[in-house]
Structures are given as structure tokens and as C-alpha cells.
Amino acid sequence: xxxxxxxxxxxxxxxxxxxxxxxxxxxxxxxxxxxxxxxxxxxxxxxxxxxxxxxxxxxxxxxxxxxxxxxxxxxxxxxxxxxxxxxxxxxxxxxxxxxxxxxxxxxxxxxxxxxxxxxxxxxxxxxxxxxxxxxxxxxxxxxxxxxxxxxxxxxxxxxxxxxxxxxxxxxxxxxxxxxxxxxxxxxxxxxxxxxxxxxxxxxxxxxxxxxxxxxxxxxxxxxxxxxxxxxxxxxx
Ligand code: IPE
Ligand code: IPE
Ligand code: MG
Numbered sequence: 001x002x003x004x005x006x007x008x009x010x011x012x013x014x015x016x017x018x019x020x021x022x023x024x025x026x027x028x029x030x031x032x033x034x035x036x037x038x039x040x041x042x043x044x045x046x047x048x049x050x051x052x053x054x055x056x057x058x059x060x061x062x063x064x065x066x067x068x069x070x071x072x073x074x075x076x077x078x079x080x081x082x083x084x085x086x087x088x089x090x091x092x093x094x095x096x097x098x099x100x101x102x103x104x105x106x107x108x109x110x111x112x113x114x115x116x117x118x119x120x121x122x123x124x125x126x127x128x129x130x131x132x133x134x135x136x137x138x139x140x141x142x143x144x145x146x147x148x149x150x151x152x153x154x155x156x157x158x159x160x161x162x163x164x165x166x167x168x169x170x171x172x173x174x175x176x177x178x179x180x181x182x183x184x185x186x187x188x189x190x191x192x193x194x195x196x197x198x199x200x201x202x203x204x205x206x207x208x209x210x211x212x213x214x215x216x217x218x219x220x221x222x223x224x225x226x227x228x229x230x231x232x233x234x235x236x
Contacts, residue, residue, distance in 0.1 A: 005223070005224075005227045006226065006227045007050055007051050007052060007223065007226075007227075008052060008179075008180035008181040008203075008223070008226050009052070009053045009054060009177055009180055010052070010053065010054035010055075010056070010176070010177050010178065010179045010180050010181070011047060011052050011054070011055050011056070011179065011180070011181045011182075011183065011222075012055075012056035012057075012058070012130075012179035012181070012182045012183070012194070012195060012199075012202070013043065013055070013056070013057050013058065013182075013183045013184070013185070014058045014182070014183070014184035014185070014191070014192065014194055015036060015039070015040070015057060015058060015059065015185060015211045015214075016184055016185050016186040016188055016210075016211055017032075017185050017186030017187075017209075017210030017211045017212070018032035018033045018035070018036045018210070018211050018212060019032050020032070020186060020210055021035060021036075021210040021211065021212040021213065022035075024210070029071060030071070030074045032212060033074065033075060033078055034078065035212035036211045036212045037078065037082055038212065038215075039211055039212055039213075039214045039215060040057060040082070041086070042214075042215040042216045042219065043055065043057075043214070043215075043216075043219050044090075044093075044095065044127070044129060045093075045216060046216040046219035046220060047127055047219070048093060048095065048126055048127045050219075050220070050223055052127065053127060053128065054127070054128045054130060054176055054177065054179075055127060055128070055129050055130065056100075056130040056131075056132060056176075056179060056195070057129070057130070057131055057132065058132045058135065058192075058194050059079065059131050059132060059133045060075060060079070060101075060132075060133045060134055060135070061132075061134075061135060061136055061192060061193060061194070062101070062102065062134055062135065062136030062139055062193065063136065063192070063193065065105070065134075076106070076107070076110055079110070079113075079133065080109065080110060080113045083097075083113050083114070083116075083117045084113065087116075087117055087120055087121065090117075090121050090124065090129070091120060091121055091123075091124070093124075093126065093127070094123075094124045094125055094126035094127070095121060095124045095126060095127045095128075095129050096121050096122060096123070096124030096125070096127070096128045096129065097117045097118055097121045097124075097128075097129050097130075097131060098118065098128060098129070098130045098131070098176070099114050099118060099130075099131050099133055100130055100131070100132050100133075100135050100140075100172035100173055101132055101133045101134040101135030101136075101140075101172060102134045102135075102139065103134075105134055106134065114133070128176070130173070130176060132194065132195075135172070135193075135194070136193040137191075137193045137194055137195055137196040137197065138193060138196065140171050140172050140173075140197075141167075141171070141196070141197055143170075144167055144170035144171050145167075147170045148162050148166060148167070148170055167197070168197070168198075171197065171198070173195070173198055178198045178199070178200070178201070178202065179195060179198055179199060179202045180202060180203065180226070180231075181202060181203050181205065181222070181226045182194075182195070182199055182202045182203070182204050182205070183205045183206075183207070183222050184204075184205075184206050185207055185209055185210060185211045185214050186208070186209070186210050186211060187206060187207070187208040188206070189204075189206045201231065201233055203226055203229045203231065205222055205225050205226070207221075207222065
């Protein structure tokens with residue numbers, strides 16, 4: 001272990017269990033989301049410290065718009081507040097932020113925050129933090145198919161040029177290596193429309209711990225789990 005320990009280049013996390021954490025503590029759901037922000041900060045630090053190069057966090061799914069308006073508004077507000085508060089530290093820690101997901105359903109104010117954090121952290125070269133916000137994997141794949149079909153119709157590419165690489169390069173995650181390790185907290189064992197294409201050979205880990213209780217120690221424990229996995233890619 002230690003220097004010889006295998007570190008995943010790309011860790012992706014489905015941050016789940018904020019509502020259950022709040023319920024367990026007799027608090028409104030919103031308090032669970034606020035508490036979850038501490039875990040976000042802890043995991044960014046732990047990822048950078050361990051030499052992880054890409055950290056993707058599933059912050060808001062396309063399906064989460066179906067939650068009550070007050071919860072959606074609270075999540076949007078919290079997201080903007082965090083992004084603004086954290087930007088100086090992210091710049092200092094050389095963390096570059098990239099957003100994946102739709103950009104056409106946010107308010108102008110939310111979009112302005114997203115654009116700002118991407119612009120201001122663009123120089124970060126230590127860790128790329130990918131925030132999946134209004135992200136759904138099937139929408140991403142359908143969008144890629146549309147882009148490729150339009151390019152073929154315009155005569156820019158031929159149908160036979162549509163390779164796996166061409167699809168990957170048309171996703172929101174273009175240029176980002178596939179996740180090596182996907183963690184979902186709170187004991188749920190499903191992907192909930194997260195990185196379906198990219199996850200084809202990812203190792204999966206489903207700890208019971210609720211997201212607000214997932215700190216640096218839990219992150220390190222997850223990396224230990226990954227280090228003990230054997231990846232085979234269909235070979236012997
Ligand atoms: C994850 O926690 C946060 C988001 C989906 C934004 P949940 O809000 O899904 O918490 P549970 O699953 O209800 O406990
Ligand atoms: C997945 O969690 C989305 C995020 C963590 C942002 P959900 O709590 O929305 O997923 P389901 O509904 O339990 O599958
Ligand atoms: Mg949930």
C-alpha cells in the first residue's frame with residue numbers, strides 16, 4: 001500500500017442520502033443538503049491529496065426537477081452560494097471546475113454563476129472537478145446522437161465514421177477519461193441515469209453511509225476498497 005497503492009484517475013460520486021440524514025436528525029430536508037456541502041469540500045480535499053485527477057460529483061439530476069419547487073429552489077440557491085464561496089479556495093488549490101449537463105433550464109442567475117466558476121477556475125491543473133448539474137445520461141447520449149446525425153446530414157462525416165470514440169467525443173464529458181471508480185452513498189445500488197456510457201468498466205462501491213456523513217476518512221476508505229479490486233476488462 002501507500003506509494004504502490006493504485007489510485008483511480010477518475011472518481012465519480014452519486015451523493016445520496018441528504019434527506020434521510022435530515023430525517024434521522026429530526027431536521028428539514030434542506031438541512032441535509034447544507035450538511036452535504038461539508039462532504040463535498042472534504043472529498044475535493046481528499047481527492048486532491050490522494051492524487052486523483054478527476055472528481056465528478058452528481059449534484060442535480062434531470063429527474064430532480066420533479067421534486068417540490070421549494071426543494072429545487074433551495075438546491076439552486078445552495079449551489080450558487082457554494083460556488084461563489086468556494087471559488088477563491090478552488091483557484092488557490094488549482095482545481096478546475098467543469099459542468100456537465102443541460103444549460104437551458106436554469107435561471108439566468110444560476111447560469112451566470114456556472115459560467116463564472118468555469119471561467120475563473122480555468123487555469124487549475126491539479127484536479128478537475130466535474131459537476132453534474134441538470135445531468136441525465138440518456139439525455140446526454142440522445143444529444144450526442146443528434147449532433148452526429150446533424151454532422152452526417154451536413155456531409156461533415158460519413159455514417160461509418162460514427163465510432164465509439166466519435167460518440168464519446170460528442171458527450172458532455174468529451175476529453176475526460178471514463179470514471180475508474182463510482183461511489184454511491186446511502187446504500188442504494190443503482191446509477192439513477194448517471195454516466196451510463198462512461199461507466200462501462202468502472203468499479204462500483206455502495207457504502208451504507210449517508211452523504212453528509214461521508215468525509216475524508218470515508219473517501220480514504222473507498223480508495224482502499226478500489227486498490228483491492230482486480231480490473232479485468234473481459235480478459236483473463
Ligand atoms: C441527494 O440526497 C441530493 C440530491 C439528489 C440533490 P437526497 O435528497 O436524494 O436524499 P434522500 O435520498 O432523500 O435521502
Ligand atoms: C441521484 O439521487 C441524483 C443525485 C444524487 C443528484 P436521487 O435520490 O435523485 O435518485 P433516486 O431517485 O433515488 O434514484
Ligand atoms: Mg436520494
